[in-house]
Amino acid sequence: MNTDHDATNAYQSLVETLGHDDPRWAFGTGVEDVQAEITSPVPDGVDPADLAAYCLMLGDDALICSHRLTEWVTNAPELEEEVALANIALDLLGQARVLLARAGHVEGEGRDEDALAYLRTEPEFRNIALAEVPDDRDFGRAIARLLVFSTWRLALLQRLHGSRDPVVAAVAGKGVKEVAYHRDHAAQWTLRLGDGTAESHRRMQAALEAVWPYVEELYRSTEIERRLAAAGVAVDPAEVRAEVDAVLDEVLTRATLTRPTVPPAGLLGGRGGRDGTHTEYLGHVLAELQSLARQHPGARW
């Protein structure tokens, strides 16, 4: 290998016109992969506003959960875990990008993925609370959240394979493989922490108690979701409760952990994350996530 020549080439290529990204760069779905689907028409009989809202629901879940995972960069308990958690964050970010792009397109107000991610305020985000709650630097909390989130999301995506919306179907098709991997990763860790040392068992049990108040919301369906489920586009999350419960029970039992019996976090005036009513945590997440973009309105990066 003529390595010195390669060094020169690597350098000289910088001043040439730079081409498109290497597809390795993000392990998740590249927006470029599904460009055609993103601009395809809204399926017959589907209200574009509903579809946009639904894509934001699924997209914001992934965006905010991915953001929480990135808090573990340079903080993970072992270097191999740095790689694994970044993988998961990248997968979810990729899913978010496609879903946000679709939402922006069908909404028809000229908003792209970045306008949606960086310029909406808290009441316009539609993620469930589970995605936004903090880990407090506790790996057990990160795993507990990931276990519940990915088990639930996998169940949704498996049912969204046949969605009449081509983008939702495409995200589901690719996403099931990714999220199955995420769920498996979380399950492996739940097992090792639950059935590891006395301390890890205690901490993992406490972590479950901390995330469990946000589980009930996962099965709460909104009118938008019910309309879209009837139209063959979405899935009613109430349908996945039994399956998700069964999986979680199996994992927790094997991990010698106990299913928590804490009461669910209450809705505020009957409204929850899907309606834009969030916990106090989302404001802080967005304050960080959006800060630089907002400092430079109109800038492209």
Next chain:
Amino acid sequence: MDETALAAHFEATIAADQRIEPRDWMPEAYRKTLIRQIAQHAHSEIIGMQPEGNWIRRAPSLRRKAILLAKVQDEAGHGLYLYSAAETLGVDREELTELLISGRQKYSSIFNYPTLSYADVGVIGWLVDGAAICNQVPLCRCSYGPYARAMVRICKEESFHQRQGYELLLAMVNGTEEQRRMVQESVNRFWWPSLMMFGPPDADSPNTQQSMAWGIKRHTNDELRQRFVDMTVPQAEALGVTLPDPNLRWNPERGHYDFTAPDWAEFKAVISGSGPCNAQRLAQRRRAHEEGAWVREAARAHAEKQARREVAA
């Protein structure tokens, strides 16, 4: 086995530009030098995740966020490849981590500087990864097989990193006035530390000769530094940024750019612990390692339980 004969065979292998592999005889000093060099290279990748990781959560577009997250992840991977290569020489990664955290082994001085703006992400890709590539491409022909092979893998990925950084800068210099200022300001801060990445001047680098004789080092510090400057100046011109050296100019007689030497006093201060971020970088690494102990311990305990269950079954 006569040690003279073993040494002669070792020297002959090096002279023939062939590889020394883990089970081959090697002089103790060669082994020690390699362990130190590979370990410090690995430490650099891991510590290097921090200054760039500083901007992931604030990345101003989702595409940039994905790119930066993937890049930092690659750096973790590079650190792992390099620790793996070091371990073939008979050290344990846990030992090396302790040597890093306790300050007995070092990492590249550049990562003791802070990232204060998003332009730094681009400039690190352009200048810092650019300098690293200059250093690393020759190492693909290093005499020690596992290190050379790790370097081949790393160099392929690093060239993408550099392109991504430069592309970000292109976007910014063609953007708003504030973005342009941000890029220039960043270049002003990172130029001199980038030059320092090649190490002290040859006259102050006593190990260079032995390392070159052993095929661990292929070019001197000053040679690589000159090469970096020569390559970078046209790129700076293409970006429309000014490199902060008023004496930087083409010398037709030498066929190279003349440039001012970096402040070696600053370099010495930074590598001995007095840089802007030394304490912070090590504290972060130490904290992650210590806070993760219960997790690593749990995984080990689980594995032991499983092993006992399998025996009992």
Next chain:
Amino acid sequence: MTDAAVSGGRPDRPRGGWPLWEVFVRGKRGLNHVHVGSVHAPDAEMALRNARDLYTRRNEGVSIWVVKASDITASSPSEKDPFFAPAGDKVYRHPTFYAIPEDVPHL
């Protein structure tokens, strides 16, 4: 030469880290598994996951083997070759690396 000498004279103390696993990968167009490096993991399941993440970037269709480094018995490159350290097995506990064929991903 022993591990203790390498690690600066400290006696063998309980290691905090996870055991070392050697990783072998067969690329999509490959005919056999090739040694590509090592990972640390607490057990085989995690070793496989870590190896997938690190050495194959989760490419599908790639076969991975992980073997605990301590389970590998290695010979010297050539049994007739006198040029190997007399106390080799204690320190050089890693098998010889072989040349990497071209179709193994990202190598």
